Amino acid sequence: MDPEEATTSDAPAPSSDPPVIPERTARVDAIVARARVLVEDAGWEALSTRILADDLGIRAPSLYKHLSGKEELRTLLLTDAFIEIGTRCWEAVRSAAVEGEESAVGALLTEYRSSASGSAELYRLATTGPLDRSALPPGLEEWAGTPFFEATGDPVRAQALWAAAHGLAILEVDGRFPPGSDLDAAWQALAHAFDAG
Amino acid sequence: MDPEEATTSDAPAPSSDPPVIPERTARVDAIVARARVLVEDAGWEALSTRILADDLGIRAPSLYKHLSGKEELRTLLLTDAFIEIGTRCWEAVRSAAVEGEESAVGALLTEYRSSASGSAELYRLATTGPLDRSALPPGLEEWAGTPFFEATGDPVRAQALWAAAHGLAILEVDGRFPPGSDLDAAWQALAHAFDAG
């Protein structure tokens, strides 16, 4: 059951279903699938068109029969990542609402963290660097961010919490915390900071 | 930059002076200076060794008489960025302590944000992707993170605040917030969340 209280907003309540994404050819699906494996294995930077093509048993220029370029491949991967992370975050806030007990912020952060570190390279790809909004399925960004609004009840705090979570996540993924840091505690501190507020 | 356990231990109280960094040749200084201009202008990704060399009036291979490779150049730029941001953060918490009035967290975040967006490309270069710790001047990271400890009084909260600030900063620099977002308010929300505790 979705919380329909629509706090002070008359906008249509966002659905927990992700927005429809453009159809993909079977071959494109296959390419993206292989690319994803390679990215999660060695990172986006290490993925070259020739390596990907080799992996698919074709030559690099043939990729351009299916994709406009590497940038489109990045967009496709990034779209999938958004949908997966978003789905998990939606579920986190929903089950927190149902079970009623644990704080929604805590549940959300736990899920966000696990999504990020669970597919670290894909998370980095999806969240690092400038973003070509016009290439994204419309509504995806907003949909993926809505759980943070659900958990905080306020758009400003939602953005702040999302950004803070991203900070923790990306620094963890990038191994930027000094060795020996208690990251569990840091995440907990973040949850606590946004719980009382 | 990372908040690490510090005061209240028997370790020497960290100085507000940055750690000494290895000497640089005059020519290296010149190269780094030009590289910095080009990076801040078009980003690290757009900087090629040939472009940099052209700008200096030499050929690309000559750069290797001064630098071991592009990675070292990145380390040098990154080191400068850490020192500058760290210096500004140290000053922020110091003057907040002197004037006593404003919250140290708020002052620190304000300065951190302005450091990041003031030299956005350099900030991105310094904070994005994996970090080769062994190439950094020892103590730099800890020194740059200490202001967050000073502002929060707790190592765990310091790390969480630093990471959260980075999240806000990098998303802002990357233009990742949806257009029309009230970023001033988001930063304020973060400060507020970490003020009370």
Add this chain to the structure above:
DNA sequence: AGCGTGCGGCTAACACTGTTAGCAATACCT
């Protein structure tokens, strides 16, 4: 059946990238 059309592969090639090898000139120290 024949024919056209387009899909999806191919090779060759271009303009880049970071980087190495090896040569030459200049400056400096003994």
Add this chain to the structure above:
DNA sequence: AGGTATTGCTAACAGTGTTAGCCGCACGCT
């Protein structure tokens, strides 16, 4: 003056994303 280190150079290599153009094969249409 002689030797050495410094700092430039050209040529070259392997790798990148990408384009142009060719070729075979499956399909639908008349």
